[in-house]
Amino acid sequence: MSDQQCEDGSESDRGVRVLVEDGRRQPAFRSLICIWTPNVAYLIKSARKMRLTWIYSAAVFLVLVLTVKSDDDKTDEKKAKKLQIGIKKRVDADKCKIKSRKGDTLNMHYTGTLEDGSKFDSSLDRGTPFVFTLGSGQVIKGWDQGLLGMCEGEKRKLVIPSDMGYGSRGAPPKIPADATLLFEVELLKIDRKEEL
Numbered sequence: 366m367s368d369q370q371c372e373d374g375s376e377s378d379r380g381v382r383v384l385v386e387d388g389r390r391q392p393a394f395r396s397l398i399c400i401w402t403p404n405v406a407y408l409i410k411s412a413r414k415m416r417l418t419w420i421y422s423a424a425v426f427l428v429l430v431l432t433v434k435s436d437d438d439k440t441d442e443k444k445a446k447k448l449q450i451g452i453k454k455r456v457d458a459d460k461c462k463i464k465s466r467k468g469d470t471l472n473m474h475y476t477g478t479l480e481d482g483s484k485f486d487s488s489l490d491r492g493t494p495f496v497f498t499l500g501s502g503q504v505i506k507g508w509d510q511g512l513l514g515m516c517e518g519e520k521r522k523l524v525i526p527s528d529m530g531y532g533s534r535g536a537p538p539k540i541p542a543d544a545t546l547l548f549e550v551e552l553l554k555i556d557r558k559e560e561l
Contacts, residue, residue: 446526450511453549454520461516463555467500470556471512478547485539494553505530507546515552523548 465471472494476487488495497503499512507525515521525546527533535542 446528448507448511448526448529449524451522451524452519453522454518454551456516456518460518463517463557465499465512465515465552465555467509467513468558469499470496471499471515471552472496472554472556473512473550473552475548475550479540480545480547485536505546508548511548512550512552517552517555520549520551523550 473496474488474494476484476489478484500509502509505525507523507529510529511521511523511525523546525548527543527545530544530546531540531542533542535544540546
């Protein structure tokens with residue numbers, strides 16, 4: 366086996382390291398090994414550092430993305446925890462002689478669904494309006510609050526968060542625990558006791 370080593374080249378070699386084998390300088394193309402070996406080692410070492418830098422950068426990016434995602438989820442949760450009332454059919458002010466208030470007896474048609482669209486109850490299926498006293502606790506809190514100020518003939522869509530519906534108990538078997546409820550309601554008639 367020949368004895369190989371790298372030495373600093375002369376000025377004619379432009380100071381580049383050259384391969385010396387058995388005491389003789391080797392041609393430039395064989396001397397490339399003296400140039401490449403330390404440079405390749407340096408590149409490998411740099412690549413490892415860069416790989417670690419990329420891994421750290423990717424980890425920081427992932428943490429930021431997850432933090433933003435979790436903030437979005439919290440925003441969605443906050444939205445779902447508030448009662449949402451949408452007007453589907455308005456009644457002209459000149460035709461609205463009376464608006465619902467606490468203590469009124471309301472005659473309502475309604476259809477209740479879950480967020481996945483499955484229907485759990487409807488007065489329309491029975492063909493009979495649902496009658497109750499507003500604000501007396503006869504119905505879920507979402508109804509007691511969401512039906513205030515309605516006119517006869519008005520239609521609303523209510524999105525009721527779990528804590529204003531059936532909460533963590535649910536209403537098995539049709540309404541699971543912690544369910545958000547969607548109701549389409551129509552106020553048919555308001556019966557108000559005459560004030561003394």
